[in-house]
Amino acid sequence: MGVPIGELIPKKEIELENLYGKKVAIDALNAIYQFLSTIRQRDGTPLMDSKGRITSHLSGLFYRTINLMEAGIKPAYVFDGKPPEFKKKELEKRKEAREEAEVKWREALARGDMEEARKYAQRATRVNEMLIEDAKKLLELMGIPVVQAPSEGEAQAAYMASKGHVYASASQDYDSLLFGAPRLVRNLTMTGKRKLPGKNVYVEVKPELVVLDEVLSSLKLTREKLIELAILVGTDYNPGGIKGIGPKKALEIVRHSKDPLAKFQKQSEVDLYAIKEFFLNPPVTDEYKLQWKEPDEEGILKFLCDEHDFSEERVKNGLERLRKAVKAGRQSTLESWFMKR
DNA sequence: CATCGAGA
DNA sequence: TCTCGATGG
Numbered sequence: 001m002g003v004p005i006g007e008l009i010p011k012k013e014i015e016l017e018n019l020y021g022k023k024v025a026i027d028a029l030n031a032i033y034q035f036l037s038t039i040r041q042r043d044g045t046p047l048m049d050s051k052g053r054i055t056s057h058l059s060g061l062f063y064r065t066i067n068l069m070e071a072g073i074k075p076a077y078v079f080d081g082k083p084p085e086f087k088k089k090e091l092e093k094r095k096e097a098r099e100e101a102e103v104k105w106r107e108a109l110a111r112g113d114m115e116e117a118r119k120y121a122q123r124a125t126r127v128n129e130m131l132i133e134d135a136k137k138l139l140e141l142m143g144i145p146v147v148q149a150p151s152e153g154e155a156q157a158a159y160m161a162s163k164g165h166v167y168a169s170a171s172q173d174y175d176s177l178l179f180g181a182p183r184l185v186r187n188l189t190m191t192g193k194r195k196l197p198g199k200n201v202y203v204e205v206k207p208e209l210v211v212l213d214e215v216l217s218s219l220k221l222t223r224e225k226l227i228e229l230a231i232l233v234g235t236d237y238n239p240g241g242i243k244g245i246g247p248k249k250a251l252e253i254v255r256h257s258k259d260p261l262a263k264f265q266k267q268s269e270v271d272l273y274a275i276k277e278f279f280l281n282p283p284v285t286d287e288y289k290l291q292w293k294e295p296d297e298e299g300i301l302k303f304l305c306d307e308h309d310f311s312e313e314r315v316k317n318g319l320e321r322l323r324k325a326v327k328a329g330r331q332s333t334l335e336s337w338f339m340k341r
Numbered sequence: 342c343a344t345c346g347a348g349a
Numbered sequence: 350t351c352t353c354g355a356t357g358g
Contacts, residue, residue, distance in 0.1 A: 192342080308358070318343095342357105
């Protein structure tokens with residue numbers, strides 16, 4: 001699940017309003033996972049239509065995207081392409097963890113322990129091709145740009161941000177910083193009240209802004225050194241990192257060593273230099289169009305209500321808000337265009 | 342995640 | 350008007 005360097009990263013809480021008028025590239029899979037794991041009943045069952053097809057992600061995408069648009073934020077969703085070969089190990093590890101969680105989910109259900117059941121159900125969250133296709137279809141109907149990354153979505157989002165085509169990359173993970181995103185927004189798809197795991201306590205979750213330059217200057221590192229640090233503590237491509245090395249130690253090592261990967265390469269099964277190269281120069285594409293169009297309201301009603309049993313009243317209400325938000329966005333884009341001259 | 346409505 | 354728990358699909 002991304003790089004465990006959160007404790008080293010300076011970040012500042014912001015308000016949604018601070019992102020008014022900004023375009024952001026959202027890591028679609030990251031968002032979909034969040035929706036799938038949080039939008040559930042208390043026993044952990046996800047939302048489903050009458051045919052048993054999961055709809056939690058559609059609900060989350062639909063309402064959250066509308067809320068972002070209403071806040072004047074223009075989201076583009078970036079979907080993963082083919083994962084790099086050296087991610088296989090991590091993907092297998094995740095699959096095993098999910099299968100284990102699924103067993104525990106069933107056990108907790110049988111005991112009638114709903115709290116535990118929900119916890120493990122969340123961990124058992126799986127994303128398949130069908131879910132992705134449905135998500136893309138909904139976003140396209142909504143007139144929201146869908147970007148297909150050749151490889152990692154985070155890398156593509158970072159590229160778009162570094163080009164200045166979007167203000168920031170949005171994800172829970174810090175990987176896009178390694179990929180060179182000048183700005184990262186966290187908590188964009190899960191802002192609001194959230195239950196703390198374990199305790200029955202709710203906290204207000206606000207979006208966080210992470211600025212790459214500030215990260216680097218506060219840690220006194222270059223981006224290359226930050227990548228090396230990440231590789232020492234573990235990335236999706238070398239899960240677990242180097243045994244016995246946590247963020248603190250890793251920071252010392254990369255600060256003082258010219259080539260920190262060298263002495264750890266022999267005790268590592270994976271090619272650490274290949275990982276570094278991947279973070280520095282990931283496959284990305286220029287083939288994307290960032291255009292927010294009028295939603296296809298009839299298509300959305302057909303898709304969400306007829307096919308997936310959403311409430312017509314709620315969807316129509318959402319569409320009304322979306323239509324207004326798109327119009328307001330147009331207006332503000334036009335204004336700023338005239339302001340520049 | 343979101344919305345909704347009951348009850349303070 | 351606000352908070353909270355249930356429900357949505």
